[in-house]
Amino acid sequence: MDGLVLLYLSPELVLIAAALLIFGLDLLWRGRKSQTLGFVALGALVVALILTPIIALRSAPTLPFGVEWGNQIALFCGACGQTVVDISYWSPQQIADALYVSDNLTNFFRLIGCVTGIVILLASYEYMATRKYAGEFYGMFLLAVASMIMLAGSANLLMIFLSLEFLSIVSYIMTGYLRENKLSNEAAIKYFLFGAIASAVMLYGLSLFYGATGSLNLVEIGHVVTTDTNYEVLSLFALALVMAGIGFKIALVPFHQWAPDAYEGAPTPVTAFLSVGPKVAGFAVLLRLTLEVMFVYRVDWVILYSLIAVVTMTLGNVIALVQSNVKRLLAYSSIAQAGYMMIGMASISGSSNPLEGVNAVLIYIAAYLFTNLGAFLVVIAIENKTGAVDISQYGGMIKRAPLLAVLMVFFMLSLAGIPPTAGFLGKFFVFGSAVNAGLGWLAVLGVINSLISVYYYFRVIRPMFFDPVPEGAPVITFDPWLRFGLVVSAIATLLIMLFPMPLFNLATYGAQIFGVAVR
């Protein structure tokens, strides 16, 4: 084993190690000083965040940050094949049975994961301060972030399955974190049952894939299906089953139904994580699968993706119209958002440069991340003080907490895709790539959907500004960490719009790893 492996895996390793440390310390301190453990978790995330660019730079030390990140592969787990080779994905014939890669795409998702983790952690301090087992929560949370990153870096069916299960199991636990809360329990068990069935179905698909191609490595499978048409039927069948597992993570229709229930029942910081983490990681896997394995079947999956995109965004938006619980509303909203991302996925196919679609999806993911987290942070801040999660309880928020109200408007605008917000930029890229790919109709449906969505996003805003302050409603205060998180999300949401070049470059580098194999 090469020593470099440790470096290439360092963000994940740091997170996992910190999680273990937290578990240990929590045991030692018997549940006290949970705040300190929270800071440990924060520290770990920050370290991981700092390590990511170092890894990227390590691969191309002569070039400054963000220009050319090189393409490094780290092979891991000797039992499954050869030891580490430093090799580019661009020469498929040399591929070994790689399990895990640390390439630009992984790095992109490392950044995404760490930022998600940090923001949610900032928001959960106050939430967790009054609740039991906070220490464990922080540990679990770090594991969730780590698993999310690992899912993004998996280059092997086995690794995909393992990371996915890792992420799932941690998510189940976090969802059911409020042990005495009926809703939390119910959410967790529903999430679990649904997830278990979905992953079993997916696993069946994976086994068929293995049977068809004799390999677990994505690139190798891609190589096989590209060169050999015999496996087309089996591969496509397997693919459909695999979609169930990934769709479950992303909450695509028709695999979405767990999401509203789980979002509503879970502790709100966890909901925030669920709405971003698994979804984002799911897209990472989907990207790898789409581009490396089944690009040759693009005629098929473009139909499928378009269909899913339309149904997902329409259903999410339409059902969100009648929701009154903010968390549930945001759940449906995030389903719809996944639908927009699927437009980007679908448009990977047709254009002369499929990487534009990848770009669009990655940018959308980043935009969505900050926006959605920001919205959830507002919900958390309000829930912390008042326990209110219903739209009708948000009356007069502009008086009670002007910052929250104003930022909520901003985040809602971003979710609806109205400039000058990151959400607009994301939609701009996604629709642009769709038009470019000759899927203009999809873009038209997308904008119609974003119109519908404005209605319910503004339903959240309306009582905040137009309704009077309810009798005896307290002024809402929140701790500086949460405020910091909010401000960070808001500024990021704004800056992504105003200065999109860094993000655009990041996404481009992330997309560069794919060499498209055409039959």
Add this chain to the structure above:
Amino acid sequence: MVQNFTLLIPLFPLLAFAIIALLTRSRNRLSAWIAILGVILALALSLGVFLEALAEGAELAVNPFYGAPIVWYPYGTATVNFGWLVDPMGSAMLFMVPTVCLMIFIYSVAYMRHSHTGKDGHTIHEDDPRYARFFALISLFTGSMLLLVISSNLLQFFIAWEIMGFCSYALIGFWSFRGLKEHHIDDAQVGRARAASIKAFLTTRVGDVLLMTGMILLFITVGTLDFTQMFSPDGLNNMLLGEPPIGALQWPTLIALLIFGGTVAKSAQFPLHIWLPDAMEGPTPVSALIHAATMVSAGIFLVIRMYPLFVFDSQTGGFSMQTVALIGGFTAIFAAVLGLAQNDIKRVLAFSTVSQLGYMLAALGIGAFVAGSFHLITHAFFKALLFLAAGAVIHAVGTNDMLKMGGLWRKMPITFLTFLIGALALMGIFPFAGFWSKDEILLEALRLGFFSESGAAPLVQFVFISLATAAFITALYTGRQLFLTFFGKPRDQHFYDHAHESPVTIWVPLAILALFTTVIGFWNTPFAPAFTGYVGEAGLVGLPVPFEHHAFDQLALISIFVSLGIAFGGLFVAYFIYGFRPVGAGQPDPLERLGIIYRALASKFWLDELYGYKINLDGTARAGLLVRFVGLLSRFSYWFDRTIVDGLVNLVGWFGRIMARLWGWFDKHVIDAIVNGSGSVTGEIAGWWRTMQTGNVQNYALIAVAGAMAFAILFLLRSFT
């Protein structure tokens, strides 16, 4: 030299308007004097220009005072310029307009003071509460009339024209609103004034729109609106270049008719004459100024200005001049007949105005340019005189109704005398102004219609007959007016007692106007046609052909006697009906014996009920059929907007919610059915999952698995095909 300052003429009254409106509106007397000063300055400058023009003589017609220095707007690579243009007829107008205006201004100073009986029985004299406002508006009016007269550009002309329309609106509606403390007007009057003002504006607006259309088409076909350029040799010929717009109708005809549409409305010609009688709701000086002397004659002036176009049209075979003659001739007799049955002293004059304007148009239409123009000038003087005298009577008596007057000559001899002069002029009796001008017109009609070298023209014959008949009726109703008002016994003692001679500021203008009425006719007698030489000798701008003029001959002599005979005949009939046996108090008008004809006349042939709206004495108004139709259309449009257009939008707006419900329904019925169906297939009993949305996680999972299977099948189908 003075000609270079022509553009300043309208400026003085406009300045007066601005000063009164902005600064001195609370100082009645001061405002009045500022207004009068404005007119005097304008008059002085106008007279300067007039005299300079006279010095130029007939040559002025082809080489007028002209300058267009003001760039009003640019369009593309060209510009539209404003400036001044004074030709002989314009200079005559410059003499007539400010003179008449000045008289009316002076008259108004006293007229706008009202007397009423206070609570303690004393007679109280006080200024009208809107005294300053009145002077501001008539200043604005005078200014725009002068601007119109000197306009070098049709667009400029049109702007002035429309501002006058606004003044007319505002002055007809002068008493259309009433504050809580204003007691000199009653509610009925308010209602009448309100309806009349709107009626006037909208009716003339119809004509304005036609005029504007014509103007724009002219602009497009000729390429300019500047009179001198338009009537330059190339200008009008440009019109023939384009494709004829509608069938056989050629451009010049269409444009001339559209422009004439403006005249029809402004000069109250049939069928758009309906507004003028109701316009008498304004104060009497306004009636004199706007609805008799000047503004309505602006319509005639428009035809005079555009005369080259009309001539050009008839030269190229169009029928616009015939139309002008036809409408003028018909209106002359039509309005005269209506004037017979009016009891309101001002309305009689209003109809006579309409009739006289018809005279002018008929003259212009048959090609008697000079005669028509001259009648325009003389008519302004004697009609202003008549109105002002009638106003003095109304002011003194306190009513408009002639049936309540009678025998007033004893009480107000000066007024009577001046009115008599005006009435004789109107009837066309020697030697007053109307005689000369009217005689000229009849002579021309006679000559062109019956003794023309190019054969008889039926239209001109019709015009002659109609005008001659109208002259007869004019004498008849004017005589009726004279006898009812000033002779016989007082029919209402209360009003009679109230009557008194007018104050000096009222009768002096009357006297001056009477003087003009007496002498102005000698400007153009058949023996010494100075006016004809000045205006007609050199033709017009762009029409440098002298208007045909005959020396005094036998026909002219015959014509003099014929017209005198007609006038005296009418007067005699009037005397026979009204003077010989005066109408007593409470007696009906002898004409009422005509029955249905009288009623038709009194209600103006029910035209108001057809396409205008009828204003009742009590201040209510009844919309005519056309107006009602528009109202209905409007309400229908609004209903359409609310229910259909907005309804569709709301449908889209609710689309989301409807969709949401649909999804719910879909879930409940369709998916449930599918689920149940699949349940029975697997041999299990239905009812495990009531609906997808009950929160049952197995339900969710089933959907998910079914979805995955559906995808798989989709793929498989794809692969097998």
Add this chain to the structure above:
Amino acid sequence: MINDIPLNYFLSLAAALFCIGLFGSLARKNAIAVLMGIELMLNAVNINLVAFWRYGSPDPILNQAGIVFALFVITLAAAEAAIGLALVIAIYRSRDTVNVEEINLLKW
């Protein structure tokens, strides 16, 4: 001996097992039974993987991916069962039921 049994037999067995498991997990009311159904599905996958490894791999000794995968699946099934049971206990404590149909506070 085992070579005499065609691959299809294994695959059919796995498919049948998978369907039974799927049916169980979708149809049973008791949460524990649902868990068992899921275990069945995972085991079906294991059969698949091992069979494919045995029949499909060019060199089963060198390339052990399938069998390793199966090992991981077994481990994971255990973890999943643990977490599932824990959740079932939790829900039983708070709601006194493990009937999946009755766990429906969260809906619409």
Add this chain to the structure above:
Amino acid sequence: MLSAITFLPLLGAIIILFLPNDNAIKRFAILWSIIPLALATVAWVVFPTWPEFTMMNGSWCSPEINAASLEYYLGECIPWIPALGIQYHVGIDGISMPLIWLTTLLTTLSLFYSARNISTRVKEFFALFLLLETGMLGVFVSLDLFLFYIFWEIGLVPMYFLIGIWGHEQDRPQYAAIKFFLYTLAGSVFMLLAIIALYLFSTPNTFDIPLLTATRDNSVWAKDVLISTAAFIGFFLAFAIKMPLFPFHTWLPDAHTAAPTAGSVVLAGILLKLGGYGFIRILLPMFPGTFNSFAIGIGALAVISIVYGSLVAMAQTDFKRLVAYSSVNHMGFVVLGFAAAAALTNEQLINPELGNYFNSGATAINGAVLAMFTHGVITGGLFFLVGMLYERTHTRELAQFGGFMATVPIYGGLLLLTAFASLGLPGLAGFVGEFLVLRGSYTTLTLLTFIAVIGVIFTAAYFLWRVVQKVLLGKADEKWVNLPDLRGYEVLTLVPLAVLMIVIGIYPNWILDTINAATEVILKTMASV
């Protein structure tokens, strides 16, 4: 300069957030809003010397863009998202200049008026208003479609809140606000798609308006009928809704009626103009061919707007609603003017023999742009007047009023002036634009213009019948016996508008001169060689 004008209000809005009390906020907002007004005035005054400011020397954009935007003045250009060829590119010409000036003027007046009338949630109101100003100004200055779109949308949100929060309770302000928002957004999202399509199918790929116009005849998007038609429709929908053109107008009465006075003023005065500005800045120069083929249809919609708008206005009993519908009527003329210019064929544009057509097109565009400007002035004034009346009487039912000419003469005089300006009395501002549009459109859309002229009569009818007669004339009612006349600040608010109405009506050259310079350029770019 342009950036300063555009972003100063935003800076002001941010500063307002930190100001302590209401009075300070009001005073600051008014004074601050004068700065852009002053800058805009300076920009206009130096108009004759503009060519010297064609493009700032420090332009960092590509030479093609610099070459394409020679006709735009006070330009600033900085690469923004180079990967997509998006520039921060601003610049103005004679068409945007008056509109910018009007925006700053109306904002200042609105703020000035609102300072006395808004007493609740002062901070939010003034901050939102300044934010709105930035959005509106941004649309007028931006020369990059991406930038254009962003500013276009920025204006929506403040307006939404202005209507929703400070709207009149009985008018369902929240419904009106969301209707306004959704409606406008519905149009603009399609514009977004059109913008994307233009970018993708242009060579070089760019969002730059001048560059797109310059390379139009060589680009795929213009050659391909399908793309250009689809993109045209996308843009057209956005602009038509904003204008608003029949049948997309129904958001307007609700929004106008519900909005607070200052909101209505800006809504009618500026926001509607954004649509018209889009026509002239994007549709005409970039899609002359497509527009040409749609010209008759769009002209027909415009004429329907004119006639139908006036008819519907006639049926109103609510003063403010009436004024709102009058906007539909008047904006119809604007669209008619643009449609008439678009109806010119390529030959008519380039053939010097047919110079008359060129000038007619110029007249139509000049008229339409001037009509936008004057409509802003006049309708702004009308909404102020309605608001002032409402402040006093707390009703807008026309049937309740009467005789105000006698009881409140100053108000009466100003209302009379504004109403007559609005119905197009020559000598006042409204006439000039209307006349020029009709003059221009008779050349190409003769029959439609004939019908439009009927609308002129109806316009006069409803203003006289409904506004002047019901409000000013008639007998004063006892219940308004203590109605106070306009106070000093109210008169001060209206005087600039009244002066503009008269000055433009009497002597429009000063503004048309500016507009005409730009119009010629646009007509020339419309012609493809």
